[in-house]
Amino acid sequence: MSTHYVIETKALSKIYHPGTQAEVVALDKVDLKIAAGEFIAITGASGSGKSTLMNLIGCLDKPSSGTYLCDGIDVSTLDREALAKLRLEKLGFVFQGFNLLSRMDALHNVMMPLAYANQPISVRESLAREALEAVGLKDRGTHFPGELSGGQQQRVAIARALINKPPIILADEPTGALDSRTGEEILVLFQRLKQEGHTIILITHDQQVADRADRICVMRDGKLFESGVPA
Amino acid sequence: MTLTDTLRTAVFALRGNWLRSALTSLGVIIGIAAVIIMVSVGQGTQAEINKMVSGLGSNRLDISSGAGNQGGIRTGAGSQWTLTDDDAAAIRAQIPEVQYIAAGIRGGSQLVYAENNWSTSWQGVQPDFFDINSWKLAQGDGLQAQDYSGASKSVVIGETVRLNLFGEEDALGQSIRIGKVPFKVVGVLAPKGQGGFGQDQDDIVMVPLETARRRLSGSTSRPPGAVQQIAIGVTRAEDLAYVQEEVEVLMRERHRIAPGAEDDFSVRNIAEIVATRTATTRIMSLLLGAVAGISLIVGGIGIMNIMLVSVTERIREIGLRMAVGAGPGDIQRQFLTEAMLISFGGGAIGTAIGVMGSLTVSKFSELPVQLDWQVVALAVVCSVSTGLFFGFYPARKASQLDPIEALRHQG
Numbered sequence: 001m002s003t004h005y006v007i008e009t010k011a012l013s014k015i016y017h018p019g020t021q022a023e024v025v026a027l028d029k030v031d032l033k034i035a036a037g038e039f040i041a042i043t044g045a046s047g048s049g050k051s052t053l054m055n056l057i058g059c060l061d062k063p064s065s066g067t068y069l070c071d072g073i074d075v076s077t078l079d080r081e082a083l084a085k086l087r088l089e090k091l092g093f094v095f096q097g098f099n100l101l102s103r104m105d106a107l108h109n110v111m112m113p114l115a116y117a118n119q120p121i122s123v124r125e126s127l128a129r130e131a132l133e134a135v136g137l138k139d140r141g142t143h144f145p146g147e148l149s150g151g152q153q154q155r156v157a158i159a160r161a162l163i164n165k166p167p168i169i170l171a172d173e174p175t176g177a178l179d180s181r182t183g184e185e186i187l188v189l190f191q192r193l194k195q196e197g198h199t200i201i202l203i204t205h206d207q208q209v210a211d212r213a214d215r216i217c218v219m220r221d222g223k224l225f226e227s228g229v230p231a
Numbered sequence: 232m233t234l235t236d237t238l239r240t241a242v243f244a245l246r247g248n249w250l251r252s253a254l255t256s257l258g259v260i261i262g263i264a265a266v267i268i269m270v271s272v273g274q275g276t277q278a279e280i281n282k283m284v285s286g287l288g289s290n291r292l293d294i295s296s297g298a299g300n301q302g303g304i305r306t307g308a309g310s311q312w313t314l315t316d317d318d319a320a321a322i323r324a325q326i327p328e329v330q331y332i333a334a335g336i337r338g339g340s341q342l343v344y345a346e347n348n349w350s351t352s353w354q355g356v357q358p359d360f361f362d363i364n365s366w367k368l369a370q371g372d373g374l375q376a377q378d379y380s381g382a383s384k385s386v387v388i389g390e391t392v393r394l395n396l397f398g399e400e401d402a403l404g405q406s407i408r409i410g411k412v413p414f415k416v417v418g419v420l421a422p423k424g425q426g427g428f429g430q431d432q433d434d435i436v437m438v439p440l441e442t443a444r445r446r447l448s449g450s451t452s453r454p455p456g457a458v459q460q461i462a463i464g465v466t467r468a469e470d471l472a473y474v475q476e477e478v479e480v481l482m483r484e485r486h487r488i489a490p491g492a493e494d495d496f497s498v499r500n501i502a503e504i505v506a507t508r509t510a511t512t513r514i515m516s517l518l519l520g521a522v523a524g525i526s527l528i529v530g531g532i533g534i535m536n537i538m539l540v541s542v543t544e545r546i547r548e549i550g551l552r553m554a555v556g557a558g559p560g561d562i563q564r565q566f567l568t569e570a571m572l573i574s575f576g577g578g579a580i581g582t583a584i585g586v587m588g589s590l591t592v593s594k595f596s597e598l599p600v601q602l603d604w605q606v607v608a609l610a611v612v613c614s615v616s617t618g619l620f621f622g623f624y625p626a627r628k629a630s631q632l633d634p635i636e637a638l639r640h641q642g
Contacts, residue, residue, distance in 0.1 A: 060554065060634045088556025095638070099379040099551045103247050113555035115236045160555070 294405025355443020420539025570622020
């Protein structure tokens with residue numbers, strides 16, 4: 001049985017302001033295959049192109065050239081609506097700044113993506129409770145983000161990313177805004193999610209964080225290098 | 232996203248800034264309330280005007296026999312006696328929109344009762360004359376069918392005539408002379424007061440047409456059945472122009488007037504009054520429309536302004552919603568719904584205030600008020616469309632945001 005790749009890019013390139021003096025090759029013919037169930041870290045200095053790669057993998061942006069199959073679907077042919085649907089079904093985002101809506105309690109923050117999936121509200125609530133339980137915040141559903149610690153907020157955000165049961169979790173510097181101890185908790189949580197079968201793509205500039213992944217790729221000047229299994 | 236969820240999200244967002252939402256809808260509230268009160272008062276006034284105008288007999292046409300031309304000297308309208316009773320009968324028979332028709336002749340005479348005398352004008356009339364001119368009887372039964380058919384010497388007198396001849400005495404059943412002919416008073420007309428040109432409308436007496444022809448009208452050289460004028464009452468004012476055309480065609484046919492030749496009659500509708508009424512209505516509608524339009528535009532601009540602020544404030548939220556799977560359509564619908572909720576809420580409150588205001592005005596002032604539910608419905612529809620129109624650009628702007636930029640937005 002051949003390996004199922006959730007992410008498969010071929011010669012993926014992104015050029016900003018093509019044909020002008022300000023032309024920037026942010027991504028230069030990247031070939032990347034990520035199998036289902038992998039925990040992979042993508043590292044690189046700032047400006048190396050890792051954010052661009054993340055935006056492309058996250059279907060937030062379209063490549064200038066090359067192909068990208070997201071769980072088997074060719075992204076280049078899709079319009080904005082279809083990309084949104086793809087994000088809804090295939091991707092869960094975790095951000096450095098958590099990006100929780102401060103006026104909603106934790107439960108409603110977690111439920112939010114399901115509204116766009118047209119799930120009935122009762123289903124949303126029970127799924128959100130499950131997701132909160134999975135990240136260890138069973139009793140914090142009625143708390144507002146302002147009443148939660150940074151680590152708890154990030155776990156709410158992870159629960160939100162998990163709620164649609166997406167094949168891919170995309171985490172952009174998820175520990176960047178946390179102290180090292182709380183960051184550690186989050187990384188442990190990711191490892192556990194990996195055990196449970198989730199595919200996790202971790203974008204970070206922090207080598208120590210990247211070392212927690214099964215596989216590390218390094219971006220440099222828009223090019224991707226496999227650095228293999230961490231030492 | 233389902234409609235329920237879109238509404239729920241919009242309500243949630245508006246509640247988060249409820250004071251701002253309320254202040255924003257204030258423009259629409261004031262506009263809609265003002266429009267409803269003004270339209271109600273306007274329609275009430277218009278209804279009064281209509282009543283007054285129709286009291287003057289606005290739904291009528293008058294045919295006069297044509298101006299004569301005797302050797303280059305043109306005589307006045309009515310001098311030729313080209314109309315007949317039969318013309319009137321033919322019009323009644325052939326034009327169904329005609330409700331009333333009365334042929335008539337007129338003249339002036341000295342009236343005498345006992346030692347009093349009074350100079351006035353008389354009209355020889357047919358039965359419909361009283362309906363066409365909205366004459367009501369104050370006393371007596373008026374002219375009966377047999378008075379017309381038998382050319383009886385019965386007369387109905389106007390209030391001014393009654394005052395001058397009888398004073399305090401009872402006029403009904405008394406005998407008066409018109410010129411040299413004795414008549415019996417069978418009715419006194421309810422007073423109408425001054426006419427449109429300041430003349431005393433009550434200074435008049437009416438006798439059956441045939442009586443006038445035989446007893447009062449001096450000349451004997453006229454064609455049989457000749458009359459000076461035919462008055463026509465039309466059921467609906469809107470049909471006036473059409474009926475006028477029909478009458479002209481029919482009369483030309485009956486009078487065998489060759490195409491291109493000059494008519495030997497003229498048809499006049501109370502054009503000035505009808506025109507005045509139309510102009511009044513139009514100016515009123517224009518004014519009210521302008522007030523409504525301006526207030527809704529001002530309210531709408533307020534909504535647009537706040538929605539633009541709201542989009543800017545919530546760029547990160549928009550970015551996040553897009554990242555978790557909201558499409559441009561979802562975002563656009565959400566902001567449009569917010570704008571429409573503001574304007575609809577304003578419209579609903581404004582309608583309530585407007586209706587209450589109208590009722591208050593009608594209770595405590597002399598102004599006539601006519602509350603029309605169609606206007607209320609229109610106001611609500613207008614308020615929602617205002618939200619839709621002025622909310623479109625901010626919503627569109629929100630939906631076109633680049634999710635990456637939006638997520639990265641500081642503040």
